Amino acid sequence: MTQGAMAQGAMTQGAQTKAAILRAARERFAAQGYERTTIRAVAADAEIDPSMVMRYFGNKEKLFEAALAVDLRLPDFSAVPARELPAALVDHFVERWEGDPADDALLVLLRSAVTNERAAERMREVFASQVAPALAAAIGPQRAARVAGLVAAQLLGLGLTRYLLRLPSVTALDRQDLVSALAPALAATLTASG
Amino acid sequence: MTQGAMAQGAMTQGAQTKAAILRAARERFAAQGYERTTIRAVAADAEIDPSMVMRYFGNKEKLFEAALAVDLRLPDFSAVPARELPAALVDHFVERWEGDPADDALLVLLRSAVTNERAAERMREVFASQVAPALAAAIGPQRAARVAGLVAAQLLGLGLTRYLLRLPSVTALDRQDLVSALAPALAATLTASG
DNA sequence: GTCTATAATTCGATAGAC
DNA sequence: GTCTATCGAATTATAGAC
Numbered sequence: 301m302t303q304g305a306m307a308q309g310a311m312t313q314g315a316q317t318k319a320a321i322l323r324a325a326r327e328r329f330a331a332q333g334y335e336r337t338t339i340r341a342v343a344a345d346a347e348i349d350p351s352m353v354m355r356y357f358g359n360k361e362k363l364f365e366a367a368l369a370v371d372l373r374l375p376d377f378s379a380v381p382a383r384e385l386p387a388a389l390v391d392h393f394v395e396r397w398e399g400d401p402a403d404d405a406l407l408v409l410l411r412s413a414v415t416n417e418r419a420a421e422r423m424r425e426v427f428a429s430q431v432a433p434a435l436a437a438a439i440g441p442q443r444a445a446r447v448a449g450l451v452a453a454q455l456l457g458l459g460l461t462r463y464l465l466r467l468p469s470v471t472a473l474d475r476q477d478l479v480s481a482l483a484p485a486l487a488a489t490l491t492a493s494g
Numbered sequence: 495m496t497q498g499a500m501a502q503g504a505m506t507q508g509a510q511t512k513a514a515i516l517r518a519a520r521e522r523f524a525a526q527g528y529e530r531t532t533i534r535a536v537a538a539d540a541e542i543d544p545s546m547v548m549r550y551f552g553n554k555e556k557l558f559e560a561a562l563a564v565d566l567r568l569p570d571f572s573a574v575p576a577r578e579l580p581a582a583l584v585d586h587f588v589e590r591w592e593g594d595p596a597d598d599a600l601l602v603l604l605r606s607a608v609t610n611e612r613a614a615e616r617m618r619e620v621f622a623s624q625v626a627p628a629l630a631a632a633i634g635p636q637r638a639a640r641v642a643g644l645v646a647a648q649l650l651g652l653g654l655t656r657y658l659l660r661l662p663s664v665t666a667l668d669r670q671d672l673v674s675a676l677a678p679a680l681a682a683t684l685t686a687s688g
Numbered sequence: 689g690t691c692t693a694t695a696a697t698t699c700g701a702t703a704g705a706c
Numbered sequence: 707g708t709c710t711a712t713c714g715a716a717t718t719a720t721a722g723a724c
Binding site for chain 2: 698699700701702
Binding site: 332333335336410411413414415420423424427428432445447448449450452453454455456457458460461462464465466467468469470472473481482484485486487488489492 | 526527529530604605607608609614617618621622626639641642643644646647648649650651652654655656658659660661662663664666667675676678679680681682683686
């Protein structure tokens with residue numbers, strides 16, 4: 301009766317607890333990185349006992365793995381005119397970063413990937429399976445293959461300097477300025493001759 | 495007699511030990527970040543006793559501070575023609591990163607700054623005191639102030655994706671391709687209208 | 689499912705012999 | 707200056723009561 305009679309779509313208590321842990325873990329990992337976040341702190345944030353974290357995720361590393369799941373939710377850029385693509389790209393990532401603070405999986409991944417090889421591998425997977433295909437749909441597979449790395453460098457460079465390093469000259473720009481300032485650089489990259 | 499009679503320019507034994515510790519510390523901090531590098535490991539790399547690290551640097555944090563000292567050694571860009579500036583900038587940083595593996599202070603700083611607020615502060619200082627002035631000398635203080643952040647984003651984005659995340663599409667480029675591929679993007683940023 | 693208690697490590701830092 | 711020995715603290719992980 302505890303679970304079988306539950307309405308479709310509703311979370312069991314266990315699933316709710318698990319989701320709460322994951323949310324807390326992402327915030328901690330994003331703010332402090334892997335080494336400095338403790339299971340105790342995550343549990344405290346989620347308002348449960350530390351042993352529950354072990355129960356649901358096995359160990360710290362598996363919890364970390366679960367926190368690294370990222371879906372960039374890139375739209376279909378094939379419908380976007382070529383000259384609007386750079387701005388659309390920047391805008392999507394900024395929205396992703398500044399939209400929902402609780403939904404910061406990409407920042408978790410970025411911060412973690414710098415000091416953790418497993419996270420770096422995940423980041424490479426994310427770009428290979430999500431960014432590269434989206435780019436290929438927009439500008440063709442050949443050109444995409446040539447510029448995907450530099451596009452990644454520019455978008456992640458923005459995330460790095462604005463949200464992690466917080467360089468004043470980058471944080472000083474508002475969202476609109478950011479898009480209009482970075483779009484030309486991306487455009488130059490996208491149209492680079494090979 | 496141990497030090498007073500020593501030849502000018504020669505390191506005392508203490509200074510040599512200190513330098514060896516610092517070199518080992520930089521490699522460890524660069525490879526693993528602050529939290530995961532242990533004084534024991536640094537001492538083992540430097541082939542000395544762990545207590546020596548404490549003796550010379552006081553504690554782990556002070557050792558870290560010492561390892562964060564970075565001199566970008568940026569040349570005087572005021573002599574470089576405007577259209578060659580982007581390539582010169584990229585080239586200098588790539589040289590800095592790939593030149594001497596032991597001289598990787600900037601990578602130490604970059605990796606550390608992502609998860610350590612003190613290191614992030616240092617990174618902001620480095621850009622304010624070294625990059626911004628060099629840029630101002632080349633393109634004028636007003637324009638430099640406007641684009642310095644985006645220049646930093648692109649250069650650090652390159653370092654991030656190539657040396658820390660090692661995205662295949664970025665590591666695949668050789669040095670020359672890298673410079674010629676990124677220069678147009680930097681040029682677009684530098685000439686951005688305000 | 690949830691909690692208490694604790695085992696087992698690891699590490700930074702200190703004290704002190706030589 | 708260099709080393710041995712060890713303390714004290716923090717943390718992951720486990721065992722088991724309820």
